[in-house]
Amino acid sequence: MKPCRGAVAGAIVLLAVLQFLASPPARAEYGDVLINKRSEKEGMRPVVFPHWFHRIRFRCKVCHNELGFKMRAGGNDVLMVDIIEGKFCGMCHNGQIAWSPENCDLCHSGKPGLQTKIFGSHQTGGPGRW
Numbered sequence: 001m002k003p004c005r006g007a008v009a010g011a012i013v014l015l016a017v018l019q020f021l022a023s024p025p026a027r028a029e030y031g032d033v034l035i036n037k038r039s040e041k042e043g044m045r046p047v048v049f050p051h052w053f054h055r056i057r058f059r060c061k062v063c064h065n066e067l068g069f070k071m072r073a074g075g076n077d078v079l080m081v082d083i084i085e086g087k088f089c090g091m092c093h094n095g096q097i098a099w100s101p102e103n104c105d106l107c108h109s110g111k112p113g114l115q116t117k118i119f120g121s122h123q124t125g126g127p128g129r130w
C-alpha cells in the first residue's frame, strides 16, 4: 500500500504545480503602468509605476481603496502638488515609507513619446529599462 499512497501524493503535488503554472497571470499584477497624462505636456518624462514591485509589498486595498487609485491605467488625475502634499504616490514617497518626491527621475523614467498604458512584465519593465 505504501508505494501506492506515495504515488497518489506525488500526483496531487504534481497537479497542484501544474495548476499553479497554468493559471494565467493577471496582467495588472505583473505589468508596469506607464502614466503620461500630463507629464510630457508639462515638460517631464512619463512616469513608470512598477506595479509588481509594489504589489508584492502592499495589499491591493492600500492603494485601490485607501489611497483612491482607480484600477485603470490612466484612470487617475494625479498632480505633482498632490503627491508633495502626501496624496497618491506621496502617501508613501514622503522620505519615510519610501524615498521622497525630490527624486524626480526615479518616477519620471519613461521613454518620451510613450502613451499611458500597462506594459510588459516585471521582468522586462522597470525604471529606465524601456
Ligand code: HEC
Pocket (backbone or CB within 6 Å): 028, 029, 033, 034, 035, 049, 051, 054, 055, 058, 059, 060, 061, 062, 063, 064, 069, 070, 071, 072, 073, 074, 075, 076, 077, 118
Ligand atoms: C502601491 C499601490 C498599488 C498597489 C499595492 C496595487 N496597485 Fe493596482 N494600480 C496602482 C496604480 C498607481 C495604478 C495605475 C493607475 C493609473 O494609471 O492612474 C494601478 C493599476 C491597476 C489596474 C489597471 C491596469 C490596467 O490594465 O488598466 C489594475 C487592474 C490593478 N491596478 C489591480 C491591482 C490588484 C489586483 C492589486 C493587488 C493584487 C493591486 N492593483 C495593487 C497602484 C497599486
Ligand code: HEC
Pocket (backbone or CB within 6 Å): 047, 048, 049, 050, 053, 054, 057, 058, 062, 063, 067, 088, 089, 090, 091, 092, 093, 097, 098, 099, 106, 107, 126, 127
Ligand atoms: C503604499 C506605499 C506606496 C505607494 C502608494 C507608492 N509607492 Fe512607490 N515604492 C514604495 C516603496 C516602499 C518602495 C521601495 C522604496 C525603497 O526601496 O526604498 C517604492 C519604490 C518605488 C520605485 C522604485 C522601484 C524599484 O525598482 O526600485 C518607483 C519607480 C516607485 N516606487 C514609483 C511609484 C509611483 C509612480 C507611485 C504612484 C503612482 C508610487 N510609487 C506609489 C511604496 C509606495
Ligand code: HEC
Pocket (backbone or CB within 6 Å): 035, 036, 037, 038, 039, 040, 042, 043, 044, 046, 047, 078, 079, 080, 081, 083, 089, 090, 093, 100, 101, 102, 103, 104, 105, 106, 107, 108
Ligand atoms: C513618486 C513618484 C514621483 C516622483 C518622485 C515625482 N513625480 Fe511628478 N508625477 C508623478 C505622477 C504619478 C504624475 C502623474 C503623471 C501624469 O499624469 O502624466 C506626475 C506628474 C508630474 C507633472 C505633471 C502634472 C503637474 O502637476 O503639473 C509634473 C510637471 C511633475 N510630475 C514634475 C515632477 C518633478 C519636477 C519632480 C521632482 C521634483 C517629480 N515630478 C517627482 C510621480 C512622481
